[in-house]
Amino acid sequence: MKSLRKILSSLILLVLVLILIFSHNAVGIFLISFKKIATSFFESCEKSEVFKVIEIENNRLKLELSALREEKIKSSLSQYRKARVYSRYPFNDRARLIIDLGLRDGIKEGMPIVLMPGVILGKVIEVKKNQSEVITLFDPEWRSSVAIGLLRAKALLKGGKEPKLELIPRDIQLKEGDDVLNISPELPMNFSLGSLNNLSEAPHEVWRTADLETNYNPEIIEEVLVVFDFP
Amino acid sequence: MSVKILNNFFWIVFIVLICFFLQETKILVIGGINPNLILIALLLIIFFQKDFFPLLFSLIAVSVIFLIFIKFWLISLLVLELSVIIFYLFKKFLTGNKAVDFLIGIILISIFYHIAVVSFSNYYFSIRLVLSEIFYNLIFGFILWLVVEKFAIIYEKRT
Structure with missing residues (x-):
């Protein structure tokens, strides 16, 4: 009886292992969607009225933006x-x-x-x-040259969980939200990498630093x- | 105390597969930090099994699963596996309390792994990232330790 149970449990495990191997993409998608459902449930509990209004506005803008992007994608x-x-x-x-x-x-x-x-x-x-x-x-190994804002202040982008902009000159006026564009020759010119955020203005430092905001x-x-x- | 199912071929593959998918889908990510479930699973096998064979088999299983699903990033995996083997060889010099040694293992291997990966590539070392990962691994590892221990006690009573 015990050996029969062992054989049966081994067979069930073998089937589970095979299912995991052959349908790993589906399992992954299932886990991600499960996480999304769980997080959306908790998020919905915390939403205030003001936040909801902002969210509606945000969604409308997102839709507009995605329509514009779709148009752009189709053309290229x-x-x-x-x-x-x-x-x-x-x-x-x-x-x-x-x-x-x-x-x-x-x-x-x-x-x-x-x-x-x-x-x-x-x-x-x-x-x-x-x-x-x-x-x-x-990725922490990422390094590339970028230009910030309309005045195109040159800086170095250092990758990481929170990408950093370093070696930003002090003499060029910049504001948070300025576009960060690529000027490294190995990537397309003027393609966007994100926007400027948390610009440091420490007076004793020669260069300024900032965070790169990516919105995704x-x-x-x-x-x-x-x-x-x-x- | 040992968990007999960790001696079973299919169970080891199943547990490693589950850990791999949970880690790769990043479903457990909190604040951008993903717990190192493969490390936790390998350490649990070390402490709930007396022999080297189940650990060796788990290491082979992890390598094969990586080779099947991801053909890249093998160096990182090999560094992790090497760290686990070194820990297995030197664990007798630790406190002797299994749970404490398990948590020490999480800390030591996480630090060794990150230092070793830094040595292989000249990338920048984030102390915040390593400390956050260790903290998360410790919490998650401790919970899993309690679950497996409970499971081992129930299993022993039944047999």
Whole structure:
């Protein structure tokens, strides 16, 4: 009887293992949607009336923005190719993605990855037959040159969980919310990386520093675009 | 005290798979910090199993699962596995209290892992990130320790 139970439990486990192996994407999607439902339940409990009004306004703006973006994407489809995100780096020390395009699809090392046309997320650093590894600007190894605001103050973008802008000159007037645009030659010129936030004005320092605000959560990115006609 | 199911091939693969998916889908992320479930699972196997064989099998299972689902990031995984093996060899020099040694293991391996990864690549080391991860791992690891211990007691009573 005991051995029968052992065989049965082993068989059930084998089936579960096989299900997990062959439907890992579905399991992943299920877990993420479960998390979304759980978090939305708790969030909804805390919402105040004022917050709701702001949220409605925010949603309206988001819709407008997405319509504009869709229009933009349609007009430049030949330049980009959609890729789905397989996995994210499972440990905490890096922020990298695996996408479902590889050598067979014409992906090459260094190709820029954008979240939507004009918004840089990262670049391809390793290519295999059907998959590629992407380093994002949330990775501590990320370094690139940027221009901030209308006066185009040059600065260095250092990647990380909270990307930092360093070596910002003191003599150029900047304000929070100024656009941060790429000027590194390995990525498309003037593509957006985010906006300026928390600008430090410490008088004893030669350079200023700031945070880069990105307005999206890199943990929930499921699709990206690969820029094919660059450089 | 040992948990006999941790000696079972399918159970080890199943537990490792669950940890892998929970870690990779980042469902347990709080404040941008993901607990290192693979490390916690490997340490639990070390402390609830006397032999080296279940640990060795778990390490192989983790490597195979990574090779199947992700063909990248193997160096990071190998560093983590190496840290766990080194800890296994030196754990006898610790306090002797299993639960305390388990928590010490989480701290030591997390620090060793991050220092080793920094040495492999010249990336910047965030103390805040490492401390947050250790803190989260300790809380999560302790909860799992209590669950597995309870499970082991029930299992022993039944058999």
